[in-house]
Amino acid sequence: MENPTDQDLVRQTLSGDVRSFEKIVKRYQYTVFGIAFRLLKNKEEAEDITQETFLRCYQNLDKYDQGRPFAPWIRRIASNLAVSRLRQQRLRQLLPWDYVSRTLSRHQGCYSDPERALENADDRQEMAGYLKKLKPLDQLVVILRYYEDLDYEEIAYILNTTRNNVEVRLSRARRKLRRLIAESQGEVKQCSPAKKQKNSSISTSTESWMR
Template sequence: MKLETNSIYIHQDLIISCKNGDQKAFKELYMLYAKSMFNIAFRILKNHDEAEDILQEAFIKAYYKIDQYDFQATFGAWLKKIVVNQALDYLRKESKWNIDELADNDMTDDSEIDWEGIEMKVDIVKKAILNLPTGFRTVASLYLIEGYEHKEIASILSISENTSKSQFHRAKKKIKEYIKKSEAVNDQTII
């Protein structure tokens, strides 16, 4: 019996096969999702080898928990949550990120950042995000790239929603600075 057709049920046949123990089906899911899940881990960890390790651990976890996937969200969203949590757990375990670095940084400055005259190119923005300190990078990646809301980020990171917003605001300032520096370097090399 086929489930109704909509985006939540993408790859449903593969997922059902996985739930029935078909390892080839799981390998197919791995091939479909590995690159995007690696990119998520890499944006959080900023290290290729660590992101590879997290990717493998996340897929192992997904393999053993596939029965818990209930088609309430897309498989990609379910898997992304596993990858994000694995990456954050790794940062905490390796003491590469201290939650206190975020917790005491609530901002009262709600001023918006002026982006006028700033050329926004995806590759430059991604590089800027990778160059952010861990806390800023994590919040910016989760918000800008992964599409989480501040309330969700707060829950994932065990911080307040205001702290998430504050970290994102500061991250935007750093991103703007990086882009301006990048533009200045490009302007000098053109001359």
């Protein structure tokens, strides 16, 4: 079979074909690593979570409902493991954020619209400095929505909750990001004229989106 579906690979794996599970790993390794890394911001930790995710996946493959899409199921495993790891890390500020810190030192205080920045791929790394200050589940819902580009229903399935709960949590996370940015702007006396102009344009173009 040239292009087996996820369900085909699952059935073949459950029948004893280990190579089929290797194909599952290759198909989803970057997705799983991406979720873990964006939440933990540490390559080694993300690699560890990725390995554990596929181990859990293999061990529980018989519990997977083949009538549902496979991607949200494995994202749920990765998300749960990453959030648990993050909660265990208590001293999150000690994670390696050198690059983010250097970036923020150049741009800190110049964003008043977190949603617009999260939608812009060039700005997401800079937003990471603010994102890490959110609660683990709030970080995760932002990551799944803006970095993984999942819709509310998919996120609700991954978090094992309702769409309404996802919308409420995401709204709360945006408000927190907006407050964090406002606080940082109060600490920075001024931005360059170019940055001020960019900031003004962002705020104007996304005013309705922020409500």
